[in-house]
Amino acid sequence: xxxxxxxxxxxxxxxxxxxxxxxxxxxxxxxxxxxxxxxxxxxxxxxxxxxxxxxxxxxxxxxxxxxxxxxxxxxxxxxxxxxxxxxxxxxxxxxxxxxxxxxxxxxxxxxxxxxxxxxxxxxxxxxxxxxxxxxxxxxxxxxxxxxxxxxxxxxxxxxxxxxxxxxxxxxxxxxxxxxxxxxxxxxxxxxxxxxxxxxxxxxxxxxxxx
Amino acid sequence: xxxxxxxxxxxxxxxxxxxxxxxxxxxxxxxxxxxxxxxxxxxxxxxxxxxxxxxxxxxxxxxxxxxxxxxxxxxxxxxxxxxxxxxxxxxxxxxxxxxxxxxxxxxxxxxxxxxxxxxxxxxxxxxxxxxxxxxxxxxxxxxxxxxxxxxxxxxxxxxxxxxxxxxxxxxxxxxxxxxxxxxxxxxxxxxxxxxxxxxxxxxxxxxxxxxxxxxxxxxxxxxxxxxxxxxxxxxxxxxxxxxxxxxxxxxxxxxxxxxxxxxxxxxxxxxxxxxxxxxxxxxxxxxxxxxxxxxxxxxxxxxxxxxxxxxxxxxxxxxxxxxxxxxxxxxxxxxxxxxxxxxxxxxxxxxxxxxxxxxxxxxxxxxxxxxxxxxxxxxxxxxxxxxxxxxxxxxxxxxxxxxxxxxxxxxxxxxxxxxxxxxxxxxxxxxxxxxxxxxxxxxxxxxxxxxxxxxxxxxxxxxxxxxxxxxxxxxxxxxxxxxxxxxxxxxxxxxxxxxxxxxxxxxxxxxxxxxxxxxxxxxxxxxxxxxxxxxxxxxxxxxxxxxxxxxxxxxxxxxxxxxxx
Numbered sequence: 001x002x003x004x005x006x007x008x009x010x011x012x013x014x015x016x017x018x019x020x021x022x023x024x025x026x027x028x029x030x031x032x033x034x035x036x037x038x039x040x041x042x043x044x045x046x047x048x049x050x051x052x053x054x055x056x057x058x059x060x061x062x063x064x065x066x067x068x069x070x071x072x073x074x075x076x077x078x079x080x081x082x083x084x085x086x087x088x089x090x091x092x093x094x095x096x097x098x099x100x101x102x103x104x105x106x107x108x109x110x111x112x113x114x115x116x117x118x119x120x121x122x123x124x125x126x127x128x129x130x131x132x133x134x135x136x137x138x139x140x141x142x143x144x145x146x147x148x149x150x151x152x153x154x155x156x157x158x159x160x161x162x163x164x165x166x167x168x169x170x171x172x173x174x175x176x177x178x179x180x181x182x183x184x185x186x187x188x189x190x191x192x193x194x195x196x197x198x199x200x201x202x203x204x205x206x207x208x209x210x
Numbered sequence: 211x212x213x214x215x216x217x218x219x220x221x222x223x224x225x226x227x228x229x230x231x232x233x234x235x236x237x238x239x240x241x242x243x244x245x246x247x248x249x250x251x252x253x254x255x256x257x258x259x260x261x262x263x264x265x266x267x268x269x270x271x272x273x274x275x276x277x278x279x280x281x282x283x284x285x286x287x288x289x290x291x292x293x294x295x296x297x298x299x300x301x302x303x304x305x306x307x308x309x310x311x312x313x314x315x316x317x318x319x320x321x322x323x324x325x326x327x328x329x330x331x332x333x334x335x336x337x338x339x340x341x342x343x344x345x346x347x348x349x350x351x352x353x354x355x356x357x358x359x360x361x362x363x364x365x366x367x368x369x370x371x372x373x374x375x376x377x378x379x380x381x382x383x384x385x386x387x388x389x390x391x392x393x394x395x396x397x398x399x400x401x402x403x404x405x406x407x408x409x410x411x412x413x414x415x416x417x418x419x420x421x422x423x424x425x426x427x428x429x430x431x432x433x434x435x436x437x438x439x440x441x442x443x444x445x446x447x448x449x450x451x452x453x454x455x456x457x458x459x460x461x462x463x464x465x466x467x468x469x470x471x472x473x474x475x476x477x478x479x480x481x482x483x484x485x486x487x488x489x490x491x492x493x494x495x496x497x498x499x500x501x502x503x504x505x506x507x508x509x510x511x512x513x514x515x516x517x518x519x520x521x522x523x524x525x526x527x528x529x530x531x532x533x534x535x536x537x538x539x540x541x542x543x544x545x546x547x548x549x550x551x552x553x554x555x556x557x558x559x560x561x562x563x564x565x566x567x568x569x570x571x572x573x574x575x576x577x578x579x580x581x582x583x584x585x586x587x588x589x590x591x592x593x594x595x596x597x598x599x600x601x602x603x604x605x606x607x608x609x610x611x612x613x614x615x616x617x618x619x620x621x622x623x624x625x626x627x628x629x630x631x632x633x634x635x636x637x638x639x640x641x642x643x644x645x646x647x648x649x650x651x652x653x654x655x656x657x658x659x660x661x662x663x664x665x666x667x668x669x670x671x672x673x674x675x676x677x678x679x680x681x682x683x684x685x686x687x688x689x690x691x692x693x694x695x696x697x698x699x700x701x702x703x704x705x706x707x708x709x710x711x712x713x714x715x716x717x718x719x720x721x722x723x724x725x726x727x728x729x730x731x732x733x734x735x736x737x738x739x740x741x742x743x744x745x746x747x748x749x750x751x752x753x754x755x756x757x758x759x760x761x762x763x764x765x766x767x768x769x770x771x772x773x774x775x
Contacts, residue, residue, distance in 0.1 A: 041274060042298045043263035048274035077614045085619075094276070101280035138615075145613050175609060179622070180276040185269060188607060188623065190567035194267035195439040199570040201398025209401035209561065 049182055052093040059093075060100035061107070066114055067092055069130045073117065074174045076141055089183040091174055098177075110173065113166035120144070120163060141167070220469045221502055225251045226770065228491055228506035230476045230521065233329030234752050235739045235759040236512030237454030238372070240462035242763035243510075248770060249467055251504055252459065253474040253493060255513075256325035259332065259455050264445025265298040273297045292322040292706065294333040294443035302326045302333065308654035312661045319662045320703035323514060325496075327472060328455040330514070330706070331752075333443040336424040336451050337577070337600065338378045339749035340369050340389040344584065348745055352583065352594045355639050358744045359716045359725035360761075362389065368757040368764075376452045376756070377430040379574075380422030386586060388417075388579040388598075388749070395427045396420045397574050402558050402603030402629045402688070406576070409687045416581045416684075421574040421600065424452035424753075431457070440571030451573070471504070473497050477657045478525040479509050479534055479735060486529070488735045491521075494655040507775050508734045508766065512759070515740035516545070516645055519711040520660050522729075522737070523647050535712070535729035541722050542645045544713050546637040546746040548705035549666050551698035552674030553599065554681035555630030556690030565605040565625035575602035578631060578684075580748055582676065593672035595638070598748050599681065601631030629690055633677035634705055637746045638669055643702075645711055664702040671699050707751050712741035727762035734775060738762050 041048070059067045074086035099107055117140075121129040125136050132140070144167035178184045202209060226248035229239045240252045270276050279297040282290045289295045289303040302324050313319045324330050344351070346358040346365075366389070373392040382390040397420050399407065407418035425436045433456075434448035442451045449456045462468035473496035480503060482489045490505035511518035519542055525534035533541045582596035583589060590596075606628050611621035648661035678697035685693050715721025718730035723742050729735045738759040740751055747754075769775050 038257060038301050039263055040265075040298060040301045042265045042268055042272070043301065046274075047272045049272045051274060078619055079615055081616055081619060083619075098275065098278055101275070103283075141614060171614060175618075175622075179607075179609065180270055182269070182271045185271060185567070187619075188565075188567040190269075193568070195437040196568050196570045197438070199398055199438045199572040201572075202401040202404040204401060204404075209405050 052090045052097070057093060059096045062092075062096050062099065065128070065130070066111070067096065069114060069118065069128070070095065072130050072137070073114075073141075073170060074178070076137060077171050077174045078178045083187050084183050086174055086178045089178050089181040091177040091181070094177045094181065095173055109169065113169045116163065116166040117144075117170070145171075220251060220471060221504055223505070224490075225249045225469075225504070225506040226775075227251075227508045227510055227766075228253065228504055229510045229512060230491060231255075231329060231512035231514065231517070231739070232327050232459055232470070233454055233512065233514065233739075234331045234334070235755050236510075237328070237331070237458030237462070238756050238759045239510050239512055239738055239763055240468050241458040241465075242760060243767065244462040244465040244467035246763075246767045246770075247467060248767070250462065251469045251471060251506065252462065253476055253491070253504065254325075254327050254329075254470065254472045255475045255496060256327060256329075256472065257496075258472050259302075259327045261445065261447060261456075264447055266439055266441050266444040266446060268298065268444075288320055289322055291320045291704070292333075294335075295322070296444070298441075298444045299333065309659075310651055310653060311659050312648045312651055314661075314663055317663050317665050318701050319664050320701055321516065321662065321708070322703065322706050323517075325475075327459065327470075328453050331453040332445065332455075334424075334453075334752060335706075335750065336442065336573070337750040338373075338376070338380075338422050338424045338753040339577070339579075339598075340391055341365075341747045341749055341754050342387055342389050344387055344580075345745060345747035345749075348595065348747075352589075354594055356713075356715060356720070356744055359714050359721075365754075365757050365761060368761040369753065371760050372753060372756045375431060376424050376457070376753075377426035377433070378422055378424055378753070379427040381419050383417050383419050383579070385417050385419075385579050387581075387584055387596075391422070393422070394430065397423070397425075397427060397572055399576065400602070400604045401563065402561060402627060403576050405558075406603060406629065406684065406688050410578075410684050413687050414581075414684065416578060418576055418578050421577045423574045425573060426450050433457075436573070438570035438572060440573055442573045474502075474504075475653075475655045475657065476513065476521055477501075477655070478521060479511075480505075481525075481527050481534070481732070486732055488534075488732055494657065496655070499655065508736065510736045510738055510766075511741075512737075512739050515708045515711055515743075516660060516662070518737045518739055518741045519645060520647070522712065522735075523645075524658055530731065535722055535731040535735055537731050538719055538721060540713060540720060542711050543641050543643075544639040544710040544744075545643040545645055545662070545664050546639055546707075546709040546743065547664070547702045548637050548707045548746060548748060549597075549635040549670035549674060549699060549702075550632065550705050551696065551700035552597070552635070552677030552681070553601070553630065553632030554678060554685050554693055554695045555628060556685045556693035558603065558627045558629055558689060559691050560689060561605070561627035563605045563627060565607045565623070567607075575600050576631070582673075590676070592676065593669050595636035595669070595673070596748060597633040597635035597673050597677050599631040599633050599677070601629070603627070603629030629685060629688065631681050631684070632696075633674065633681070634707070634748050634750070635670060635673035635677060636748045637702075637705075637709075638667065639710055639713070639745050640667065643710075666699050666702060674699050707740070707746070709740040709743040709746045709751055712737045713744050714742045715744065726765040727758060728766075736762060736766070 070092040078086040147161040232254040379394040381396040436450040474493040523533040578599035580596035643664040651659040712722040
């Protein structure tokens, strides 16, 4: 690798001007602060936690029906109890944001699963999932969440449960979106502090690790 | 610092030493040489780093994509395979589009690296283990490969120096495969880990110890004790884990004898015509793309194993047509990376400890030193060498709980107590595992890029098979349930322990470097990083790389004092 080759490679622009600077150059080289384009948003201190609650929010990827269906589904998967649920955590908005940036295959997989939910709903109850009574929505989800497994009649394995697969995909995305939110962090009991003292580890005597 | 010295253009003078790379070993080389009074220029391909950009205390919900940024997928499709490359810090990792390399289609290799002051010492896993003569003299014991030209006794004093300065917390165990060192107080083990340690000792006679880790557990050398916030790889505002910019590199600069030039992407070593001597290096300014030269009496490559070798391969001359210092033909050969992919995980249902979001986060796990093919164990029939495990146990939120609704929400918080371990196995040095220059590929600065050809072999696969089975047996011994066993061989590169390609040796016909990391061929060119390893052992290599550097620098300083350079 020679200077000549670098020149040929087209990277050399004004090499002769390179030997002009003095002390200031040595110092600036050592103390170059990063250009902002070379810092991640987090390293620049950007706080995006309120982005999703902006008024006038519109989905980037999902259509209105899909978005409404996702809100209702997420509220069934992680409902408000004595703590807020997925709907308040704006789980649908975060999933929509991710989907908009994802490759086609994962977009398609998500829409397939959401579509399967509507398909099953129409097959069983003659209406799309979002229009069912809460009870019927729950019945449908229960069937998908807890597949019966082996056939009671023949004893043969029922094969991979397609519905359960779709349910799990949707549930995992909703669960991830919920527990990664600020509401989700509170749900897990986080007090908001970055550090909590020394790690104490096991303080039990022999044979009492419970 | 004297103005008489510094009031000069760094490119217009001749330094005693040009150090290429500011990571774990480059920092040490700069510190040792500059503190000894030599004039050093330290070149770093990336930018400077500022503690203001540390994000270890920022909660994930403040990230726009909560660590699923499409920017990482777009610009770092390889780097994202590293657990430490996150939406928080991905700019520290190289942009894969600017830093290409090639592999044969059937030999994938993942090369995970940083170009920023401190290099991978900013995000490293910090596990720090000594090698023993079971490693340095392994070839004499089992007949495979070559011994190192150094012994444990020769390196031990330098391990001491490095450990005392860096601050390694750990517990002494008196284990024949894992020499003890100069330890700061060990971190504590969880209940499940204590249980594992006791049962494994009783039933298998094996050692389970807390990880030996480059994190200070008490205030040390001006750095504050660890505050257990957890994610070291995002930076540390108290500098509790060891990273070179705030330790060795800072010391080098404080000496007044070290000039740091960032954004200097070194392309090749320059030789004096007719004399078998290097006179410095050429670099491309990362931002302006200007080509510059810096002169020195000694050139010390600490650029990362494969990068240092790439520089030598790109420095061919008429005398060395196949790469500088490559009269042996061994340059680029014997690439190693610890084999991973064998291990097991399970649950301890008897542990009634619930997960706690406000528990201090210990940035460390447990370690099981190698127990196969040791002086006190039988020779294994299926493989040579061995592996060590890293792992841990503790209560976790159960995000994979069954069902949905209120019961799911409750089950997540109820949690599970999980325990597991994964192996790092020795990667045998093989001639065919190599790097070379890909004549059709250049990086964004016009510098010819590498072609990496590496596979793990049958011995590595056998190690992982055994590691999986043994992990499962040890977990069974503590009453673990739902044990999941994994006996894969991960893609090379996944351990991020690249070693070899400019191996040490006493025979100049078979090795690139002598026992002091000096090229046999050109007496003022040195490679002080993982490239010099003769065998990989199975321990995490950075501590050994740093000890080798301190040892080699001591030797070089002596030669300067005797005016031999």
